[in-house]
Amino acid sequence: MDLQTIRYKLNNITDERGLSSERKYLSMSQIGDCPRGLYDQLVASIDGTARRSIGKEHQFALDKEIKAAVRERLRVVELLRAWETFEIVASFNGALDDRVRGHLDGEFEDGALLHVKPTRVETLDAIRNNPRYNIPRRHFEQVQMYLRHGEYDCARIVYIARENGDLWLSEIHADERTQDRLDEKAQNVLIAVERREPPVCICRRHSTEIPRPPRRAERILVDAAPAPKIDPRAWQKLKHVRHR
Numbered sequence: 001m002d003l004q005t006i007r008y009k010l011n012n013i014t015d016e017r018g019l020s021s022e023r024k025y026l027s028m029s030q031i032g033d034c035p036r037g038l039y040d041q042l043v044a045s046i047d048g049t050a051r052r053s054i055g056k057e058h059q060f061a062l063d064k065e066i067k068a069a070v071r072e073r074l075r076v077v078e079l080l081r082a083w084e085t086f087e088i089v090a091s092f093n094g095a096l097d098d099r100v101r102g103h104l105d106g107e108f109e110d111g112a113l114l115h116v117k118p119t120r121v122e123t124l125d126a127i128r129n130n131p132r133y134n135i136p137r138r139h140f141e142q143v144q145m146y147l148r149h150g151e152y153d154c155a156r157i158v159y160i161a162r163e164n165g166d167l168w169l170s171e172i173h174a175d176e177r178t179q180d181r182l183d184e185k186a187q188n189v190l191i192a193v194e195r196r197e198p199p200v201c202i203c204r205r206h207s208t209e210i211p212r213p214p215r216r217a218e219r220i221l222v223d224a225a226p227a228p229k230i231d232p233r234a235w236q237k238l239k240h241v242r243h244r
């Protein structure tokens with residue numbers, strides 16, 4: 001058996017099981033992302049044009065395995081009353097909307113939600129070493145969605161560092177204002193997807209193919225009225241002369 005065959009089979013099975021890019025719904029775990037990113041990803045999944053990355057699938061699969069291992073240990077020490085992952089569907093104004101879904105990790109004996117978060121060691125250290133440091137905004141927002149739509153008041157996040165297995169826990173409580181804001185954000189992304197009107201990128205990482213009508217219109221106006229045209233090369237020369 002050659003190494004390439006092993007690698008090929010390993011990649012294939014991970015790809016089959018992962019399917020992280022095939023989710024045709026807005027995942028609560030990603031609610032902290034840029035609206036344009038959420039839109040692009042959802043549209044690509046619906047249209048079947050999402051790009052698959054085997055590295056991403058391996059990471060996704062490993063995170064799932066880490067989460068399962070932590071849940072299993074918490075179950076053995078009898079801290080959990082629910083330890084199977086379960087899916088929740090969002091509800092807006094009393095109506096279920098399965099275009100927004102989340103996957104919960106389990107429940108503690110006292111009714112608090114469990115969320116296991118595999119993370120980088122730097123993130124875990126930052127949370128652990130600075131008592132005034134809040135958990136990262138993305139994590140906070142993700143868990144707020146779980147609290148609202150899973151109907152919990154409190155969640156405990158078990159952070160586990162992928163590199164060295166360090167553990168840390170944070171507790172967060174339901175924050176209604178954040179939850180309202182996130183519900184609105186999710187609904188706006190869904191409306192944008194329905195209308196195929198990409199929201200503006202707020203993180204500067206997503207392509208903005210939005211046409212810029214004002215500039216184009218200006219150019220047309222200038223062309224329409226026979227304004228004196230300056231040859232750019234002549235202009236360059238002029239500037240050159242002036243600088244000298």
Ligand SMILES: [Zn+2]
Nearest residue numbers: 034201203206
């Ligand atoms: Zn963006």
